[in-house]
Amino acid sequence: AQKVTQAQTEISVVEKEDVTLDCVYETRDTTYYLFWYKQPPSGELVFLIRRNSFDEQNEISGRYSWNFQKSTSSFNFTITASQVVDSAVYFCALSEYNFNKFYFGSGTKLNVKP
Amino acid sequence: EAGVAQSPRYKIIEKRQSVAFWCNPISGHATLYWYQQILGQGPKLLIQFQNNGVVDDSQLPKDRFSAERLKGVDSTLKIQPAKLEDSAVYLCASSLDGGSGSIYEQYFGPGTRLTVT
Numbered sequence: 065a066q067k068v069t070q071a072q073t074e075i076s077v078v079e080k081e082d083v084t085l086d087c088v089y090e091t092r093d094t095t096y097y098l099f100w101y102k103q104p105p106s107g108e109l110v111f112l113i114r115r116n117s118f119d120e121q122n123e124i125s126g127r128y129s130w131n132f133q134k135s136t137s138s139f140n141f142t143i144t145a146s147q148v149v150d151s152a153v154y155f156c157a158l159s160e161y162n163f164n165k166f167y168f169g170s171g172t173k174l175n176v177k178p
Numbered sequence: 179e180a181g182v183a184q185s186p187r188y189k190i191i192e193k194r195q196s197v198a199f200w201c202n203p204i205s206g207h208a209t210l211y212w213y214q215q216i217l218g219q220g221p222k223l224l225i226q227f228q229n230n231g232v233v234d235d236s237q238l239p240k241d242r243f244s245a246e247r248l249k250g251v252d253s254t255l256k257i258q259p260a261k262l263e264d265s266a267v268y269l270c271a272s273s274l275d276g277g278s279g280s281i282y283e284q285y286f287g288p289g290t291r292l293t294v295t
Contacts, residue, residue: 068220097281099283099284101286107267107288107289108286108287108288108289109221109269109271109286110286111283111284111285114281114282114283116280116281155220155221159281161280161281164226164233164234165234166211166223166226166234167223168213168220168221168222168223169220170219170220171219171220
């Protein structure tokens with residue numbers, strides 16, 4: 065079974081539209097961390113956010129926001145007013161503290177068209 | 179602050195040959211990771227070091243892959259002999275040692291694109 069599921073393989077939007085990238089995770093660990101990374105066409109993975117299992121507060125950073133819901137094991141990422149520069153592959157990741165395991169999802173490719 | 183350095187950036191070898199990749203993490207980062215990213219897929223963790231000790235190598239194909247992190251800083255990942263299915267980007271990442279209950283974000287290098295023909 066997938067530990068991190070990103071069901072949306074590819075999404076295309078027009079600039080200025082809002083878009084939400086879904087992430088569902090599975091773990092039995094009581095302490096875990098969730099991450100989002102961006103991989104632009106240049107290829108280098110860029111860290112976006114880190115959230116631990118004890119902090120369910122949503123977070124907003126500029127046009128980016130994250131919705132963490134333990135009840136549904138989801139950690140979704142929303143880009144408001146998307147821009148062409150947001151075009152990239154976005155990965156959700158899970159790190160299990162007690163099990164010492166780290167998993168990436170398969171990624172969602174976001175295409176933002178002008 | 180310098181980022182994670184990797185070399186070479188590209189490598190083309192024939193199957194059954196050997197190859198080695200080098201990684202220099204961010205200064206002060208105790209934890210180092212090697213990933214394999216096949217085109218169109220997410221990175222797959224191969225091995226994780228904490229200082230010079232191995233934390234997780236459960237997905238490392240040990241019959242052909244080996245890795246070491248001498249002195250707890252630089253690391254080398256080797257493939258011997260290479261197979262066609264090893265064609266991928268090999269990513270190195272590092273993070274701070276989080277201590278009890280904490281795990282920090284990873285910072286990635288530019289990767290090494292390996293093509294096995």
